[in-house]
Amino acid sequence: MASFLEVDHVDRVFTLPNGGRYIAIKNVHLEIEAGEFVSLLGHSGCGKSTLLNIVAGLDQPSQGGVVLEGREITEPGPDRMVVFQNYSLLPWKTVWENIALAVDTVMKDISATERREIVQHHIEMVGLRGAAKKYPAQLSGGMKQRVAIARALAIRPKLLLLDEPFGALDALTRGNLQEQLMKICQENHVSCLMVTHDPDEALLLSDRIVMLTNGPEAHIGQILEVKIPRPRHRLEVVNHPSYYALRNEIVYFLNQQKRAKKRQASTPSIIAGNGLEKINLQLGFIPLIDCAPLVVAQEKGFFAEEGLEQVNLSREASWKTIAEGVVQGRLDAAQMVTGMPLGITLGMGGNHPTPIVSALTLSRNGNAITLSKKLYEQGVRTLEDFRQVLEQTPDHVHNLGMVHPTSMHNIILRYWLASGGIDPDRDVNLTMIPPPQMVSNLKAGNITGYCVGEPWNSRAVYEEVGFVIASDLEIYPGHVEKVLGVREDWANQYPDTHQALLRALLRACEYCDDRRNREDILELLCQPQYVGSAAVYTRPGFIDPYDYGTEYEPVQHLRYNQFFVDKTNAPSSVELLWMMAQMARWGLIPFPKNWVGITERINRIDLFGEAARALDLPDTPRDRAPIKLFDEVVFNPDEPLTYLKGLKIKRDIRIEEIFVDDLVNV
Numbered sequence: 229m230a231s232f233l234e235v236d237h238v239d240r241v242f243t244l245p246n247g248g249r250y251i252a253i254k255n256v257h258l259e260i261e262a263g264e265f266v267s268l269l270g271h272s273g274c275g276k277s278t279l280l281n282i283v284a285g286l287d288q289p290s291q292g293g294v295v296l297e298g299r300e301i302t303e304p305g306p307d308r309m310v311v312f313q314n315y316s317l318l319p320w321k322t323v324w325e326n327i328a329l330a331v332d333t334v335m336k337d338i339s340a341t342e343r344r345e346i347v348q349h350h351i352e353m354v355g356l357r358g359a360a361k362k363y364p365a366q367l368s369g370g371m372k373q374r375v376a377i378a379r380a381l382a383i384r385p386k387l388l389l390l391d392e393p394f395g396a397l398d399a400l401t402r403g404n405l406q407e408q409l410m411k412i413c414q415e416n417h418v419s420c421l422m423v424t425h426d427p428d429e430a431l432l433l434s435d436r437i438v439m440l441t442n443g444p445e446a447h448i449g450q451i452l453e454v455k456i457p458r459p460r461h462r463l464e465v466v467n468h469p470s471y472y473a474l475r476n477e478i479v480y481f482l483n484q485q486k487r488a489k490k491r492q493a494s495t496p497s498i499i500a501g502n503g504l505e506k507i508n509l510q511l512g513f514i515p516l517i518d519c520a521p522l523v524v525a526q527e528k529g530f531f532a533e534e535g536l537e538q539v540n541l542s543r544e545a546s547w548k549t550i551a552e553g554v555v556q557g558r559l560d561a562a563q564m565v566t567g568m569p570l571g572i573t574l575g576m577g578g579n580h581p582t583p584i585v586s587a588l589t590l591s592r593n594g595n596a597i598t599l600s601k602k603l604y605e606q607g608v609r610t611l612e613d614f615r616q617v618l619e620q621t622p623d624h625v626h627n628l629g630m631v632h633p634t635s636m637h638n639i640i641l642r643y644w645l646a647s648g649g650i651d652p653d654r655d656v657n658l659t660m661i662p663p664p665q666m667v668s669n670l671k672a673g674n675i676t677g678y679c680v681g682e683p684w685n686s687r688a689v690y691e692e693v694g695f696v697i698a699s700d701l702e703i704y705p706g707h708v709e710k711v712l713g714v715r716e717d718w719a720n721q722y723p724d725t726h727q728a729l730l731r732a733l734l735r736a737c738e739y740c741d742d743r744r745n746r747e748d749i750l751e752l753l754c755q756p757q758y759v760g761s762a763a764v765y766t767r768p769g770f771i772d773p774y775d776y777g778t779e780y781e782p783v784q785h786l787r788y789n790q791f792f793v794d795k796t797n798a799p800s801s802v803e804l805l806w807m808m809a810q811m812a813r814w815g816l817i818p819f820p821k822n823w824v825g826i827t828e829r830i831n832r833i834d835l836f837g838e839a840a841r842a843l844d845l846p847d848t849p850r851d852r853a854p855i856k857l858f859d860e861v862v863f864n865p866d867e868p869l870t871y872l873k874g875l876k877i878k879r880d881i882r883i884e885e886i887f888v889d890d891l892v893n894v
């Protein structure tokens with residue numbers, strides 16, 4: 229007998245912007261029975277969502293096909309409903325209207341009374357009777373996800389597709405919703421295919437767990453059967469005799485995959501040519517407007533013109549994966565947040581110290597602090613208003629997002645809060661979230677606000693979930709934002725390649741600051757392989773006036789994203805020293821007694837000068853001047869310890885000598 233769903237030897241090959249091909253999944257064959265709950269598990273980027281999208285009909289396989297009850301899937305249909313992590317509810321419709329819209333669109337053949345009954349039934353099924361008239365903005369993240377599930381189930385799909393449906397929720401809400409979903413699926417005999425990263429979630433919910441190997445050419449590595457009886461309850465599942473053996477198998481599989489990835493990364497192929505030691509480079513970037521120099525160097529041919537014929541821009545999931553990629557050698561170089569070369573060099577966070585050098589600042593400015601629209605409605609307009617809200621709600625934990633401990637976003641947010649008398653570690657809770665996930669976390673109510681680069685502030689304004697309370701032009705205009713980072717041993721091994729890379733990026737930076745090119749660059753950035761965002765919220769600040777989401781007129785910020793003018797690109801020891809002081813202030817690193825040696829080792833002003841001179845561009849270093857932010861406190865680069873002593877809100881500052889000669893790459 230034919231199975232309910234058959235994924236029949238599916239391949240998915242993506243065409244890359246450089247004309248190359250990426251085989252994401254290869255020869256995946258899977259059969260699912262009616263009423264079965266199957267999870268897809270694997271490391272980030274292995275192809276889980278790609279496979280789910282193909283089953284949903286949102287994407288097409290390059291080879292093979294998918295058959296549901298004997299019919300080939302070629303497009304989305306009401307027999308398969310997808311629930312995404314970010315709910316995708318219509319913000320201007322109530323809970324009732326969101327569900328009714330789906331039911332009215334799909335179930336035209338039944339009477340209006342029957343349709344109303346279905347909506348009512350599903351609202352009750354997910355326990356939201358009291359919230360039927362509420363709008364998404366008035367719901368918690370868990371409630372919104374329940375609406376999304378009710379909406380998907382209301383039109384009676386044969387197959388429910390879930391793409392990390394609980395990923396954005398806190399642990400308690402996630403637990404409750406997992407149990408509800410399990411109950412609903414069992415009572416209604418719904419078949420489910422769910423993407424997850426979480427072994428415990430997979431074990432609780434699934435009949436089978438399909439584990440995918442890492443890409444490229446990801447395929448099914450192992451399938452585990454979970455023979456724990458139903459109905460299941462979390463405690464019984466965890467106490468079941470097979471639970472830990474199954475869990476260990478999953479963890480073992482994932483660890484094996486991780487090791488394989490490391491092995492692949494440690495033996496990259498090296499292609500020499502054009503007088504360069506290596507012309508094939510993997511460069512990491514994060515989808516943000518300020519990845520523009522990398523995109524431009526690729527798309528406008530600057531890499532190729534400098535002899536780097538095989539450059540692949542690797543869109544990375546988070547700053548953490550960028551750091552790991554460079555340290556482990558999977559990436560040759562990457563766009564990095566300001567303090568990342570320093571953090572990695574000193575082995576921040578208990579990691580092994582790995583010397584990183586930076587010979588180029590890629591951009592300045594471009595960040596803002598966004599707070600939730602709810603706070604705006606409560607009258608918050610200034611930092612002092614926010615402080616008062618915190619004071620009035622001492623029992624409420626305000627989570628604020630930042631992208632990485634070593635990023636300027638973390639430092640600026642902390643600086644801004646502390647200048648208003650808010651202790652960033654005690655009065656609020658800072659949490660690390662990758663830039664593209666900020667808006668969905670704000671929407672879900674997991675965070676109250678965040679500091680991030682564009683377009684992720686403008687998107688919150690555009691979607692009316694947040695407002696910009698301050699931009700970095702007000703807090704610290706002209707600060708270093710992104711830098712190019714490479715391992716020191718890589719720079720020593722490939723000096724000519726490094727110079728070619730610096731030249732190509734320097735040319736790209738100059739191109740980016742010619743405002744005539746900006747509309748053209750915007751078009752490139754909006755492409756899915758780069759930032760993949762809509763122009764309507766990517767344009768503000770980059771080209772058009774920047775919208776704060778307030779009642780005031782939008783403002784034209786000509787220097788909001790700065791790539792070349794005003795000596796943008798020369799690394800500066802004073803700026804790195806300021807960053808070092810800030811990171812020490814918050815206990816992220818010890819303050820090095822020998823700061824001069826450390827800054828000189830990281831910031832390779834000599835290598836920048838060599839590249840600039842080769843292009844006939846000015847190689848003038850930045851001035852060795854004190855730094856002053858909006859609060860008028862002066863940072864004198866000759867007396868960083870006096871500065872640190874004078875700060876009111878800070879952690880215990882450790883001052884240690886760090887022996888640079890002992891820092892070697894591993």
Ligand SMILES: Nc1ncnc2c1ncn2[C@@H]1O[C@H](COP(=O)(O)OP(=O)(O)OP(=O)(O)O)[C@@H](O)[C@H]1O
Nearest residue numbers: 242243250252271272273274275276277278279443
């Ligand atoms: N349109 C595209 N063009 C090129 N490569 C793509 C495209 N879409 C996905 N990929 C690549 O295919 C691979 C699989 O991506 P996919 O999103 O399916 O992974 P995933 O397992 O769902 O990851 P995560 O758990 O991080 O969401 C990744 O390497 C991704 O970079």
